[in-house]
Amino acid sequence: CNDFLTENPTGQLTTGSSVSSPEIARAFVDGSYSQITTFNNGGGGWGGNNASLVEFMTGKADGNSQTEAFKFFNLEYDARAFYVDGWWSGMYSGIARANLAIQKIGEISTLPAATKTNMIAEARAMRALYYFQLVRMFGDVPKITTLITSLDDVQTPRSPVKEIYDEIIIPDLLEAEKSTLPWRDTAGRMSMGAIKALLAHVYLTYAGFPVSAGVPAYTESAKRSKEIIDNGTYSLFAEYTDMIVPANRNQTEFIFQVQHEKDIRNNGLTPVTLPAFTGIASYSDEYGGLLPRKEFVESFEKGDKRAKEKQFFYTYYKGHPSDYPAGDPRRDSLNLGGYYIYKWFDKQAIDNDAKANINYTIYRYAEILLMYAEASNRVEGKPNAQAQKALNDVRKRAQLPAVTTTNVDEFEKAVWAERYFELCYEGKMWFDMIRTRKVRNDLTKQWDNFVGHKTVYGKTFAEKNLLLPIPQRETDNNKSLEQNVGF
Amino acid sequence: PKDKTIKGKITDSENGSALPGVNVIVKGTSQGTSSNSDGNYEINVNDNSAVLVFSFVGYEKVEVPVGDRTTVDVTLKVDSKSMDEVVVIGYGTVRKSDLTGSVGAIKGEKLLDRQATNVAQSLQGRIPGVDVAVNSSAPGYQPRVRIRGVGSINSSLEPLYVIDGIVGVSNPNLLNPNDIESLEVLKDASATAIYGARGANGVIIITTKRGKSGTTQISYDVWGSYITPASRLGTLSADEFMQVYNTAYDNAAKFDEQGFKDGKYVRNLPANFPNLFDANGKPKYNTDWEKEIYKPTWAQNHELAVRGGGEKSAYSISVGYTDQGGLMRNSNLTRYSAKLTLDNDATKWLKVGGSIFINKALIKEVDGGSGGLNVPRMVFEAVPILPIKYPDGSWGRNKDWPGMEGGENPVRIADQRTQTNPRTEILGSLYSNIKFTPDLSLRTNYSYELRFDKNNFYSGRDLNALSADQKGSASISANNEFYWQFENYFNYNKTIGDHNISALLGLSWQKRSWENFGVTAQNFIDDFWGWHNINVGNTLVKPNSSDQEWSLNSYFGRLNYSFKDRYLLTFTGRYDGASKFGVNNKYAFFPSAAIAWNVTNEEFLKSNATLTNLKIRASYGKTGNQEIGQYASQQFLGTSDVLLGGSRQTFVWRSSFGNPDLRWEYTNQLDIGADIGLFNNRIDLTFDYYKKVTKDLLLNAPIPWSTGLGSVTQNIGSVQNTGIEIGVNSRNISTEKFTWSTNVAFSANKNKILKLGRNGDDIFPGPNFLGNTNILRIGHAIGTLWGYRRLGTWGTAEADEAAKYNRLPGDLKWEDINKDGKIDGKDETIIGRSYPKWNLNVSNTFQLGKFDLSFDIRIVMGVNTVNATKHSVEDRQAIASSSRSVLNAWTPENQNTHIAQIRHYNAGYDTHMDDWWVEDGSFIRGQNIVLGYSLPTKFGKVNFQRLRIYASAQNFFLIDNYSGYDPEALTGFGGQLNANMEFFQYPRPRTYNLGLNIVF
Known part of the structure; x- marks a missing residue:
């Protein structure tokens, strides 16, 4: 009676199923993109979002109390805190999907060699992206590059950060760089532009803390950003608000983005960044889940266009007609009592249908310019003309005067500051603090050492804050893991 | 002649x-x-x-x-051996005096004392060791039944239901209680091992009424009920709401100084809202949403049956109709049932027969969407200064008072958001019984269950926070299910001198399969179509479908031996093979043995007038649990979709870790019991002690996320249940005019986790309401509650101490258990239990002439109920209405309170599962009281066998310390390990009934 008891699942493949079509190869590769949603989705509490974690850590952002923002800016977070789980599990889930893709595509013999190379390039670049996020958040992490199938093999110990860079992130990207992927991919998949951007960023980070590889890494970084600049595929938008126009998704300045489409998966960060319960939007929930600190916004250089109303921030908006009766003056203009982030303000969604149709950006051209400025300055010991132009192109859009210094340190600090202003709340500031171990003080406008820096919340960063705790659940279930110091 | x-x-x-x-x-x-x-x-x-x-x-x-x-x-x-009533056990019957196992039995007529619409309700409190808890008082909800504690973590805890030999009926509550002849609960391993792999949670055998040869009986049973809320909690009045609202804005200055200065807190001024306030600034409306939503309602139930038979055949026909209203506006249940049975002596050696039972139910539910701004939540969060509708006919909504979270008024939700659940269930069975010799027979049955469930849902276009963002949402899902069993077994019975042997040997095949699909559409141009024409929705959400099946192949046997009616021995065994388990572990054997000694049949007790019955029993055996999902041993590559290029792209991913070594979860159970009869059996006592140890627990055990997956079903873990059960049946007074009898059922269970996971670490099984709420920890019971300890609120004198925790006087004060100067995950601790220590049911029946009176008191003690509702109605203000308890919030004059000072939501609000939410869930409930009168049986020429009218009340009183509606509660959290946790529960009704039984 063995047949009677044999399971024949009809709705799902198993790891043993043999598959061979080019379409299914594509489906394996697309699986490696699926966890990119972790970047601006999920998170604990009402109004929580994974993207908020690294902003809360900087001490330059706030949230509502259910997001538990206070745990982070008060530096009271622990291994059970919100978001830590989401990032860890999200990235490793992405890695597992990339690993599966790499293995399965290798097995499908019907694919033309070039297609196969490009598909594997996509999966490896995605794997590198996930690992890059992990090492910067958690430090040493388990190194997993194959499909784990036996329960005896699940408890992988941590490998040093440098080993993850040297044996996974960098080789994956270098291999991907050899592919023939196009410079731009408007579908949201990996492109040569995205791979070079990742390499530029990975090497820039590798040059700094904790690996501190220095000039050789700066050199590799500058080489990639220069290639992107010289290639000419990408350019800056004329207006900041061009970035919140749905038609501009994956275009012009945007290099790599998390994809959103209003009727399929709209951008959840839009309602998260709305002021809580003010009734300005068609959204049922206005979360107030991620908002800027006033001190940061007011530390922008005088005249910076980005700090002006409805560029990167806003302080008033009209009350929504469904919330305010006709005749109530708030229907025309409502003082929001502070600054709110305008970077995910999809006007159409907010006024009408509550379905944000704009993407979340992982890399855009402005950052490439700034990475080139920073890396080449270090390689050459002073900013070259192209580096100066790169920085000043970003400043020009902000209607700020050009930076003229040729002093290596002064130029570097100018670039760092520019990164804060240009890329604020885009998941960059915290990682810049970690790799440079410097923090721009919003009150003194000076650069403090990371350790010892006192935030506007009156809390002081310590050595332990350089790394996030590994989720408690993970250390519980993997006895070979050692928790980061201090947690 | x-x-x-x-x-x-x-x-x-x-x-x-x-x-x-x-x-x-x-x-x-x-x-x-x-x-x-x-x-x-x-x-x-x-x-x-x-x-x-x-x-x-x-x-x-x-x-x-x-x-x-x-x-x-x-x-x-x-x-004097009244024990000789026959008890139904698995695949047969046995005289009660020959029973070696622990079996609780209840006759059908007893079940009818209460006006229950389902079997589980009528079983509540009847049999020691059987714990029936009502999950929700919404019509159509299935109660939760647990026999002898909680013996599993990931597998189902529901007992196995066997109806007329059909094993594993998925919805026993389809039966009209009027149709039940008897109900037996098999509790110990000796009794349940015949069901082997499916017996570990206990077995409930239901035998329905059939025709009897040589008689004709026509019966009509009817009752009607008036259903009214047993309690009201009250909501804030319009004036109180305004007072809280204004206080919240005033206090924002204290808790968010900067924001207040920046002008973040601009309150609504009554003068700007002439539609809500009169010229003096007084609210025009004062809506009590609780009264608008929870209203008395009615129920009726009818059953008409004809049962009888001739010399060689017997038949029964019964039809039933139930119409039960729910307290909540627009919720109700209607049910039609019909049953036909036929039994024939075809020849001297062959008996054939069968039955078919059809049940059609329609459940209308409006309280769905727990956690969101659903009806029961908006009862407390809708703002009382709003009307249901304005004079112009438009609906009042929280948004009319800017700054509110934006839920709709609950009356509107109840009218515009509906879920109907039509179900059709068919149970059928065909059998033959061949008598080879007077001692040996073979019974064959082919039985089936067909189920068609559908779920139709529509939520209107304008329902803010529910479906306004989608411009209306409709979904339809359907499930078709088919189960069949084919069983053959020999029965042998022989008495030789003082020896009696009966034996059973059989084999069985079972298979259950189902197919389902679902589709959702959004963006409707009008609410007219609802779910009826889903095609009107302009946005199609990806449809889904799936099909699954499982099968079992079993061989079973039982041997009973008795000597001189004194010494009884039973051996039972079942060898089961299941599709659900790994290729390496398909089959397992579940044996049990029991002995019993009828001491009263010994010479030295034969003429004892006091001790008229004494039987001592002991059993030990093994049963299994296979109630996990299908395909848990498989390594699946699932499909899902990712958004690329502006559209959905299917992708493939490793969706399950798979475990080819997966095997049965099994329970070893020891039972020692005694049946005692005193004074000519006027007092019957049953006592049982049991110890159940469940091993190889099928645990959805977490694995490191670094594998890319979260968990895998593994056989790791062990849990123990020990308990005692006492049943007393006493005829206190028995005279011609007056009788009084008392029935007591007591049980106490202690649950303890012995082993957990690979490393023995704590597991937090969810439901994760703002963090962990429950913990599984070695040495502690399943259902242990987890969170902070609330000490109260910080007082003015403690301002400095509070500042260390970034808190101000008036903020919640939680215990810093590890004394590290901050409140975080390390300060969470065990704060309660969600399964009772003991429960007791006492029922008394009096008969005086033609009057009968009986009442049941049910007592449940040593349990907590989590009132998670406090999270939103007590912990936050100014974005919704609150519960009345906020009137006792902290003020400088009222510092001795557990409720934080009122402040605007945005000015900082603390909320977390803590022991303030965890309340005493013990209660004493007047379960049922009934007064009946039997009329003279002859009216003119019509001679009635029975003509009784009665009046009864259920839930006629409740003594408890719980601050919500009812401590016996569960809402929305689904999981079986978190009993007794509620977030805006459906209130419990008090029911008054009037009924009539006619038999002629």
């Missing part, structure tokens, strides 16, 4: 009271009748040589030759 009519009265020999319902048969024929409620009978016999046989459960059988008499009065003696 000519026909003549015999009349007579049947009475109890002990107290002379009339005995209704006694079977009277003319010996050797199929002619028969039964006595009416006065104990009178009438029967025709052919001649004077006829012999009448009088039999009645619990009484000795009497045969009386008629002779030339026309009146034959009979007194029946209580059978």
